Amino acid sequence: MTNTEKDNQHPEFLVETDWLEKNLSDPDLRVFDCTVIADLNPDPNAKFPFVFESGRTRFNEGHIPGAGFLNLLDELSDTSSELPFLMPGEPQLVNALGKAGIGGGTRVVLYGSAEPIWAARVWWMLRAFGFNSATILNGGWAKWSAEGRPASIDACTYAPAQFSAHARPECFTGKDEVLAAINENSVRTINALPPMMFSGEGGAVFGRKGRIPGSVNVPFNSLHDPDTGAYLPVVQLREIFDAVGVGDAERIIAYCGSGITASNDAFALAMLGYENVAVYDASLAEWGYDEQLPMEKG
Structure with missing residues (x-):
């Protein structure tokens, strides 16, 4: 990697809580909680060391106003494989993202309830399918709520959209x-x-x-x-x-x-x-x- 490329930083891949609160009314904005809850597997004979649970219940208890929930555990993973969180095939991903309201002309902000790893995973998946208008909320829900910003328990109302995939293998x-x-x-x-x-x-x-x-x-x-x-x-x-x-x-x-x-x-x-x-x-x-x-x- 050349020094010129190193200087090509992308701070726009992150958005701050101040910016998001001011722009929540933007009709093209799509905000999503991507949380998965991971715990050590209590079964000492289990093949994999972790067990996973959807973060939807936590999301339903309070989230950023207007936000939707992306189900990384099921809808955005290849559930036919025993390996956790493998990328799904293009038809599955296109259907799930379009159903969630992600498509041409939309800008997506992703966040998690604590660490940004789940948001980063979805961001990387979107990048791999050629969607370049996704960002991560810096600090996520933890920072948002610690700052006393508004919360909601209302259901998401994003209309379905047409997601067009342009794979980057x-x-x-x-x-x-x-x-x-x-x-x-x-x-x-x-x-x-x-x-x-x-x-x-x-x-x-x-x-x-x-x-x-x-x-x-x-x-x-x-x-x-x-x-x-x-x-x-x-x-x-x-x-x-x-x-x-x-x-x-x-x-x-x-x-x-x-x-x-x-x-x-x-x-x-x-x-x-x-x-x-x-x-x-x-x-x-x-x-x-x-x-x-x-x-x-x-």
Whole structure:
């Protein structure tokens, strides 16, 4: 990545709470809560370490006025796969997004109840299907409510729209490219999980402890202010990624457990102007259970 490209930052990928409150009456604006609730799986014999629940109940208890709810857990994931949160096929996605009211001429603001990882996942999915008018509410519902801004329990009234997909397949990748990248100096592979999971010394385990060989660690929550949940300033974000050698990588691959926190790292990289970024969609939910694929610890 050249320095010229590095200067091509995209602060417009975020909107602040002040701006959103002033623009809630915009007829072209579509605001969505994307929350999924994740907990450690109580079953020690379960294959995957986490269980997930839709955030709709929490949404119904209070949300940004006029906002709708995007069901990432079911409507925006491939439920035919045992792997959680895989990208759905184009027909499913087009139908779900159009039904929600997302289409040509609309501007979308995404948020979550706490950390922005779920909003970042939906943002990355929209990017992968060529929708370029999506933003994330900086700090999400937690910051909005902490500032005493208005809340509602009313149902969303967005009219259905025609969503047109223009696929960008380079936004996602699979295990073959990730495997080939292990010894490829031009590719930087980033693990978005907490340090203990990255090292294999603790935390949840997807099949096997550790990480994909050669990958570097940028924990998803290192990109946020711990008090507000807002993203760190661009200067600090760049320092974090520069510290792990993103530098002049020609290709960047982000992964995690199931493609969610990796999407958060990918979103931050997009804000910094990096273009050739992909999320390994199946991530360790696939890689960690395949004994033919290498892992490392420490």
